[in-house]
Amino acid sequence: MELRQLKYFIRAAELQNFTDAANELYITQSTLSQQIKQLENTLGVLLFDRLGKRIRLTEAGNLFLPHAYKTVLQATEGQQVLNDLIDLKTGVLNIGSTYGLSALLVKALPIFRSMYPQVVVNIIFGSTNELLQKLDKGTVDCMLSFMETNDDGQLEIHRLFTAHLSLITHESHPMADYKKIKLTEIKGLTLALPSAGFSIRQLLDKIVAEAGVQLNIDMEVNDINTLLQLADTKNWCTVLMNSSLFGFPSLRAIPISHADFKRHATILFSAKYYRKHALTAFNKILKDCAKEFNPK
Incomplete structure (x- = not known):
């Protein structure tokens, strides 16, 4: 064999x-x-x-x-252990991430590249559920998301920064200059929302059900970038973490004023697999860059 x-x-x-x-x-x-x-x-x-x-x-x-x-x-990990032993800054780093943390990745990756120029970096975007499956299989070395808890003890979770679930709308929208918005104020808006597999959608559904509010959901999409493009057409609003607004200067994020709509961005590692030196270095760089994203 x-x-x-x-x-x-x-x-x-x-x-x-x-x-x-x-x-x-x-x-x-x-x-x-x-x-x-x-x-x-x-x-x-x-x-x-x-x-x-x-x-x-x-x-x-x-x-x-x-x-x-x-x-x-196990064979790949064995090779990586030997590479780390002789301090070879080579190999592959597979990073899973939700789209809402793209801006943090873009900050961290140039610094990492300068330290580990020979490490091949693969970025895999997906929903929290999709990335958890990849992390469990070992097809990603870490994942960036807004998942904060772990019941089975198989994950190690580090907090990075605090983000707010927000109404995302075009700068021309009448609500674009609001500093905050109530949940009841968005129920009449035409919304395009993340599909059910996204943790932010699960959070939104939970709070909406508890508040007894009926949202006007016109469309569900399983891709965050597409949702931002739809909001940019001025025909829809969406609800995402404020950190998702990367590369869309004409969109605005209005925090929804609810105590449970704050979430911590996190990096997760599987406790089952060897953590290569390059991954440890990436984690340190990421945490340093995340300081810029915390509210002043």
């Missing part, structure tokens, strides 16, 4: 398609098929059902997949 075979198997399982997996791995489909067949022969079981041009995991494949993930991650 070879490490590359496990990597091929994982990507094919994720995409459920040999052709797509081969393209992403920069190998031919025949090479991918041969390597997976050799892996199946070694294990003595079929990992995939071949259904014409489609594939799906067998029961054995589903059982084997988490072990494949674990083996590949």
Whole structure:
């Protein structure tokens, strides 16, 4: 059993398609098929059902997949431990982030790059739920979000700065100059909101239900940048963290005056995996940059 075979198997399982997996791995489909067949022969079981041009995991494949993930991650961690031992400033850093923390990332990344110019940095944006799954699998080394609590003890959470859930509107909107706004004042506005998988939407829904307020939700979108673009058209308002306003100078963030609408931006690490030196350095840089985002 070879490490590359496990990597091929994982990507094919994720995409459920040999052709797509081969393209992403920069190998031919025949090479991918041969390597997976050799892996199946070694294990003595079929990992995939071949259904014409489609594939799906067998029961054995589903059982084997988490072990494949674990083996590949352990091998990667082992290499990183040795790199750190001899102080090699190389490797890969996979950073997961919600869109609302883009501005903080843009502040921190040039400083990190100057310290670790040979480290390849991958930025993966997603909702809190999506990033938690990636953090658990080890496909991201850390995640930036507004998640503050952890019940299972598998996450280490560090606070970065305080943000406010706010009404986001175009500068030409009659409410654009408000210093604060009440929840009841936004119920008549035409809103485009984040989809249910976003933690800020879950927070908003909870408070709205408790207050007995009915919002005029015209659209739900699972991409924060798209919501900001919609608000920029002047046809919709949205509700996001004020830190989300990155790259949209014509939009305004009006804090919603509710005690529970303050949230702490955080960086999360999995307690299951080795923390490489580059990640520790990035965490320190991020915390230094976050000081600029705290209210004066």
